[in-house]
Amino acid sequence: MSVNVLFAAQSDAWPKYEAPLRREIAADGIKAHLDTDIPADQVDYIVYAPNSDLQDFAPYTRAKAVLNLWAGVEAIVGNPTLHLPLARMVDPALTQGMIEWVTGHILRLHLGMDAHITAAPGTWEPVPPPLAFDTRVTILGLGELGAACATALASFGFDVAGWSRTPKEIDGITCFSGPDGLDAALERSDFCVLLLPSTAQTENTLNARTLALMPKGACVLNPGRGPLIDDDALLAALDTDQIGHATLDVFRIEPLPKDHPFWTHPKVTITPHVAAETRAAYSAKTIAENIRRGEAGEPFLHLVDRRAGY
Ligand code: NDP
Ligand code: OXD
Numbered sequence: 001m002s003v004n005v006l007f008a009a010q011s012d013a014w015p016k017y018e019a020p021l022r023r024e025i026a027a028d029g030i031k032a033h034l035d036t037d038i039p040a041d042q043v044d045y046i047v048y049a050p051n052s053d054l055q056d057f058a059p060y061t062r063a064k065a066v067l068n069l070w071a072g073v074e075a076i077v078g079n080p081t082l083h084l085p086l087a088r089m090v091d092p093a094l095t096q097g098m099i100e101w102v103t104g105h106i107l108r109l110h111l112g113m114d115a116h117i118t119a120a121p122g123t124w125e126p127v128p129p130p131l132a133f134d135t136r137v138t139i140l141g142l143g144e145l146g147a148a149c150a151t152a153l154a155s156f157g158f159d160v161a162g163w164s165r166t167p168k169e170i171d172g173i174t175c176f177s178g179p180d181g182l183d184a185a186l187e188r189s190d191f192c193v194l195l196l197p198s199t200a201q202t203e204n205t206l207n208a209r210t211l212a213l214m215p216k217g218a219c220v221l222n223p224g225r226g227p228l229i230d231d232d233a234l235l236a237a238l239d240t241d242q243i244g245h246a247t248l249d250v251f252r253i254e255p256l257p258k259d260h261p262f263w264t265h266p267k268v269t270i271t272p273h274v275a276a277e278t279r280a281a282y283s284a285k286t287i288a289e290n291i292r293r294g295e296a297g298e299p300f301l302h303l304v305d306r307r308a309g310y
Contacts, residue, residue: 002031003295006038009049009069013158016280017069021047024288045291046084050075057081064294067287069278071145072225073304074198086304089292095148098195101223102149103156105247105288107189109219110135111310132157138189140182140205141224142175143310145276146195152201161185165201165308186213191221198225198252208233217244223275226252231262238267249275 005025007014014036025032040059046066048054050073057066057083065085068076073088110112111129119125137153139146139248142162145171153173154160161174165186168175176185182205186192192214196202207219207230220243222229231252237243247269248262254273261270290300304310 003044004032004038004042005032005034005045006043007036008052008054009046010051020280020284024284025291028288028292029139030291047287060286065300067290077304077306077309085300087300087302088304089278089283090144091282091286093279094276095145097276098145099149099152102193103152105221110246135190136188137191138185139193139195141195161188183213186210188212189218191219194222194224194228196224196228198227199309203227204230211237216242219245221247223249235261249273
C-alpha cells in the first residue's frame with residue numbers, strides 16, 4: 001500500500017526537497033505518493049512549512065501528522081484548525097549549524113577580533129584576550145539546540161550555565177530553571193545566548209529589568225526568535241554600555257525593516273536568519289523516520305506540546 005504525502009511549503013522549497021524526501025522515504029521502505037497537490041481527504045502526512053498557503057487543516061480528515069520543516073512552531077502551534085499531531089524539526093545538521101553560529105560569534109567577541117581586523121596598518125597594541133576559563137556564558141533554553149551549544153562551549157573551556165522551564169542535569173553545565181532561576185542565570189553571564197522558543201511566556205525575556213542584571217558590558221546573542229527581546233530596552237542598554245554588543249539573527253519583523261535602528265547601531269551585528277538552516281538532505285531523514293513510525297504504529301519523534309507552545 002502507498003501513503004499519500006503532501007508537501008505544503010513555499011513553491012521554491014519543492015525543488016530542494018523533492019529528491020531527498022523521495023530518497024529517504026524509499027530508504028525507510030515506505031511506498032509513497034509525494035506531491036504538492038493531493039485531495040485533502042486523501043492525505044496521510046503533511047510535510048509543512050508555516051509560510052505555506054495551507055492554513056486550514058480541517059479538511060485533512062485522514063491525515064496522521066503534520067511534520068514541520070522548521071524547529072520553531074510559533075506560527076502553527078496556535079492554529080485552531082490543527083487537529084493532528086504536530087512534529088517539529090530536529091536534525092543533526094540544524095544542531096551543527098547552530099553550534100557553529102553561536103561558537104563563532106562568541107569567539108569573535110571574546111577574542112576581540114574586530115579590533116585587529118579593522119586596525120590601521122602599523123598598529124601594535126598587544127593586549128591579550130581573556131581565556132575561556134575566565135568567561136561565563138549563559139544559554140537561555142536548554143533544549144535540542146541550547147544544550148548542544150552549551151556542551152560545545154564548555155568543551156572550549158567556557159564556564160557555561162543554562163536556563164530552562166523544567167529542571168535539567170547536563171554534564172559540565174550549571175543548570176537553572178523556572179522563573180526563579182532566570183535572575184541568577186543572567187547575573188553570571190558575560191555572554192547571554194537566547195535559544196528559547198517564542199511563546200507567550202518567553203516574550204521579552206530580555207527587558208529593561210533583566211538586561212540590568214547582567215554584568216556591565218555583557219554581550220547578547222539572539223539566534224532564537226525576535227520577540228524574546230524588548231528591542232527598545234536592548235537599544236537603551238547598548239547606549240549606556242550596560243550591554244557591550246548584540247549579535248542578532250532573528251527579529252520581530254523579517255526581513256528587518258530598513259529603517260530599524262539595529263541596522264546602523266555601532267554595537268549591533270545583524271545576520272539574516274541564517275544561524276541554522278533546515279537543509280533538505282539532512283532534514284528529509286527526520287521526516288522519513290516519522291512517516292516510517294506512523295506506518296509502524298510507533299510514537300512520532302519530536303512532538304510539540306501544544307499547551308506549552310513548543
Ligand atoms: P527545544 O524545544 O528543544 O528547546 C526549547 C528550550 O527552551 C527548552 O530547554 C525549554 O525548557 C526552554 N523553555 C521554553 N519555554 C521556557 C520558559 N518559559 N522558561 C524557561 N525555559 C523555557 O527547541 P530547540 O532547542 O530545538 O530550538 C529553540 C529555538 O531556536 C526554536 O524554537 C527556534 O525559535 C529557534 N531556531 C532558530 C533558528 C535560526 O536559524 N535562527 C534555527 C532553528 C531554531 P524545557 O527543556 O524545560 O522544555
Ligand atoms: C527554524 C528556523 O525554526 O529556521 O527552523 O528558524
